[in-house]
Each structure stands twice: as C-alpha cells, then as structure tokens.
Amino acid sequence: MKVYEPIDPHCEIVTIRTVNAPRANAYKAWSDPNHLKIWWGPAGFTNTFHEFEFKEGGKWNFVMHGPEKGNYVNSCEFTDLEYPSLIAWKRYSQPLFRVIVTFEELGPGQTRIISRQIFETEKECNKIRPFVEDKNEENMDRLEKELAGMDAV
Template sequence: MATNFFQTTPDCEIVTTRVFNFPKALLFEAWSNPRHLKNWWGPEGFTNTFHEFDFREGGKWDFTMHGPEKGNYNNLVEFLKIEEPNLIAWKRHSQPLFNVQATFEEISAEEARLTFRMIFETATECEKLKKFVVDKNEENFDRLQRELQIMVLT
C-alpha cells in the first residue's frame, strides 16, 4: 500500500474511506480515465466538463463542475504523485485550496479499499468545509459505486 504523500495532522484533514466490491485495478481505472471520471466526480446531481486531463505527475486537470440547480464551479488541480494502481495525489490551484490523496488497497481479488484524504493548511480551513464535505464525499462515492457497476457490464 502507498504511504502518505502529504504530511499533516488529523485536525487538518477530512478522511473518507469505503470498501468497494470491485478489483483494485478497476477502481483505479475509474479515477484515472477521464471517460469514467467525468461520469461520477462530484456530489449527487453535478455534471462535469473536462477542459484538460493530463494524467501524469506535473499534469493538470482543468474542469468545470455544473451544479444541479445553478452554478458552475471551475477547478484546476495539478497531479503531484501517481503510483499506479496505489496512489493519486494532487494539489488544488483553485479555491478552496487543499491537497488530495487517494489510496487504493487490495483486500481480495474482488474487493478494494479507497481512502480519500483532503488535506488543508490549517485546522480552521479544514473545519470550515468539514460540515459540508463529509456528506458530499459519501455522495461522490455512491456515484463511483454506480460507475463501477456500469464499467463491469461494458
């Protein structure tokens, strides 16, 4: 399993973990292939327009999330570390600023654990978003679950 790429303290991070009943390689594919990622990224009801997706260390992911009722949210991130199929780490260059580390751990041939860490500069910044983000991350993982089911069928 990949080690932590970012150094932090528990009060500066939001961690969401889920076990998926799919192989680790498929889970990583859902994160690393924009054809799949655009279908599930974001809370329930959001859609995405990807402007650039350069999946390599130093590459950029530039996209707009479209809210279900209103609002377009521009996002720009830079991939800092990719260890296929174990780790993806990036830095956000758009507000709110934080880093992300996603780790993929094989439990069995057909089961994998995803740990998604959002890492903030300060505990205050983390606390501001925590009340909104925790439930939204679960919605995001629900959407990922549905995309994985589609991927298996195609």
C-alpha cells in the same frame, strides 16, 4: 508506494469506502476521464473537463456544474501517481487543499479506497468540513454505480 503520514487530523477530511471491484478497476475509474467525468462530484453534479493530463505534473482543469445553480471552476495538478495504488493532486482553485487517494486490494474483487483532503490549517479545513463529508459520501455512491457498470480491466 509512497507513504503519507497524517499531518494533523484537524486539517484533514478522510473518506473511506470499500467497493466491490478489483483494484485495477477502482484505479481506472479515478484515472480515466471518460469514467471520472461521469461520477465525480456530489449527487446531481455534472462535469466539463477542459484538460486532463494524467501524469505527474499534469493538469486537471474542469468545471463542476451544480444541479440547480453554480459552476465551480477547479484547477489541479497531479503530484504523485503509482499504478494501481496511489493518485495525488494539488488544487490551485479555492478552497486550497491536497488530495491523496490510496487503493488497497482486500481480496478478489474488493478494494478499500481512502481519500484524504489535506488543508494547510484547521481553520481552512473547518470551513468546508460541515458539508463536504456528506458530499464526499455522495461522490463515493456515484463511484460505486460507475464501477458496477465497468468491464474488468
């Protein structure tokens, strides 16, 4: 697996969650658009996926629909994929950042997921840090609900 060293903790938002699911299932929930579109985003959000090419260099274009208002266009490109341990992408829509997600098997049926949002500057990171940390936790809550309903891979 490729190892990504922390760039600068002031330029990263890190979310860590241990889930009660095999690593293969956790990876599938992030890599299969039929699962991902169900849980991706904070509480109350829905998604419309327009393009999802799960391969290095593949595009992921979608719109997140807010529960009360707002449609948020997302344009991304997958940069590094290593089954079942790593998914990384780069965002081309604002705010700009890279995402690196790793999946660590802790034991039978338990996986630690570490999601890192990496920004070019501390200033860019701090623009969204105050609200995105809680929203990332909501996202992980939704992931856990999706994983609970998945059959073993």
